[in-house]
Amino acid sequence: MTGRHSSNSDTPMGVGGQRGGAADVPSPLVDEFASRLRGQLIRSGDPGYESARRLWNGVIDRRPALVARCDGDEDVVAAVNFARDNKLLLAVRGGGHGVAGHALCDGGLVIDLSEMTRVDVDPEACTVRAQGGCTLGDLDRETQRHGLATPMGVVSATGIAGLTLSGGMGWLRRKYGLSCDNLVSAKVVTADGNLLAVSASENEDLFWAIRGGGGNFGVVTSFEYRLHPVGPEVFFCNVYYPANRAREVLQSCERYVSGAPDQVGPLGVLGQVPETEEFPPESHGEPYVALLALFPGNPAEGERALQPLREVTEPICDLSGATTYTEAQKVLDDDYPDGGRYYWTSVNAPGLSDELIERLAEHAAAAPSPDSTIDVWYQGGAMAQVGEEETAFANRSASYLLGIEGNWEEETDSAENVTWVRDTFADLRSFSAGGIYLNFPGFLEEGEQLLREGYGGNYERLSAVKVKYDPANLFHLNANIKPKS
Known part of the structure; x- marks a missing residue:
């Protein structure tokens, strides 16, 4: 009942x-x-x-x-x-x-909070307040009525709360920063049952902590974000190349990003070609390397700006084109169906050496599930212009984030897919100076080292904030920061 x-x-x-x-x-x-x-x-x-x-x-x-x-x-x-x-x-x-x-x-x-999905847009102030049960799709639907958006993730069913609290990386990260960088204020219910308003001028320590510190400090019931002019029409690059050209493709994209304006935040993906009608039948099951990117301005300008990513070499398939921003935010939705099985982790990397790219291609091709991928997030731009201590989100100076995604369907296949993720992670760690993205946390339960790397140099300060707002660690089902004793 x-x-x-x-x-x-x-x-x-x-x-x-x-x-x-x-x-x-x-x-x-x-x-x-x-x-x-x-x-x-x-x-x-x-x-x-x-x-x-x-x-x-x-x-x-x-x-x-x-x-x-x-x-x-x-x-x-x-x-x-x-x-x-x-x-x-x-x-x-x-x-x-x-x-x-x-x-x-x-x-x-x-x-x-799934019933708490109210979204209120103030187009004149270029802000939006959304309740904690909202998804990206809920938020985008309302903000796009005014040709506005705030940086979010890349799958429309993702909840804004968890995404924002641990950073929030999406197509707009190099242009406008992370989700947490665009947070103006929030309402938080703390462990003592108080409902607090937090912002740069109210409960500033808590406001700092929830921008990257996860759900450690309370229940965030609403988020107020800064909005930017985006869409409604954009150009989306979505091109697939043979994986044997991975070095050429990924390093060409690296050069492109180093000389391109910050509004483009590409995502490289290594995986296995799905058996769908969009791809030539002879390519089905073959390893690929893809480049995806969104240009938030005029679609014609975006087509010209993104053209270099579409002509690195002969593609397997080019699905690029002009579309609406809300549809671009759904491009990857079908890859992550409800009820699928997922196990993800991540590795920060300073660069894309020939050897690293070779390992990426080898591991992606060896994935036991054809739905699994290794993703290369090209970072920098606006997200790197925020100081390491300005928010709780750490590791901003890392040039690349490597997302290792185990995605499969059947429970009986779980063990081999988890093993693939863990083995890939262990190998790619040798190319990293440390650090993970806490929205792709992997196996933090195995020790505190990865957790501390995720929070970087902000861990001790976060622990002190935890003592103030949740000394008994009521909110510990998360990437948990233990209160200082």
Whole structure:
């Protein structure tokens, strides 16, 4: 049952305790909690429970005792207080698209923001405020009515919350920076149940921390972003070359970026040609290297600007063309279906040497799943012009991010795909000075070293902020920063 129609039984309901401590919450307390929510409280066995516990990543299979589907800030405050007072394991779900699956827990309470999707655009001020359950698609749909956008990711189903809190890399990163760089203000429910406004002039330490520090400090119920003129028509480069030309293609793109204006942020992709009608039949299953990029200005100008990326050598297939910004944001959607299985990690790299590119091509061709890829994010531009300590997001000076994406369908194939990701990561680490992107976190559970690399030199400062706002580590289902003792 949901909402105010919960059971009146006096039988205690077992709910898994935080940090391993069991907590049996009597049902009357749960009923009273449910009665205070404007939204729904979903229990195991209730209608809708199975769908409420599903995430985008089919690898994640957990069974929370309670899902509080919130309908506003007051519901979030009530849920945080209930979890804290009853010592419950607590997870926070925004868009539910985080690859690590932190949005779900076993036996505890999930604060579900998926119904909180209001978007308010102020075209004169060039700002937008969006609630924490919004996806990129929700945000883009409203901002594009005014020919405006804020930098987000590259898959429209991604939630804005998790993306922004750990940085936010997308097509506009070199032109306008990261998602977190464009955050103007936010509302945060902290572990003590307070709803705080944060900005450059209010609770400045918390504002600094949520721009790259992940979900460690509370539940962000709304985000206000700076907007920029983008679209509605853009030009999108989407060209595929044979992988045996990977060195030529990726290094040509490197030279292009070094001499190109910052509005172009290319993405190189190494994978295996899908068996779809867009590609010549003789290429199906063959390894490829692709270049993707969005030009946010006039499409005709964009076609000219992106032409060098489309003529490096003879392509397998060129799917480039003028389109709308909202459609460009969906180009990769079909590659990441709901319920697919995903395991990703990442490596920062200072350059693209011949040897590194050779390893990238070898690993991509050896992937056990034809859906897996290795992605080369060309960084720099606006995202590198923000100081390392201006926000909590670290490793801005890295020239490249290498995303290692294990993507597959069947549970029986999980072990070999995870092994491929881990083996590839271990090999590519030899080309790195350290650092990962915390939206592609991989296996942080294996030790603190990778976590500290992800936060870089900002880790100790983040730990101090954690002590102030969450000293008991209520919000620990994330790339967790332990409070300083």
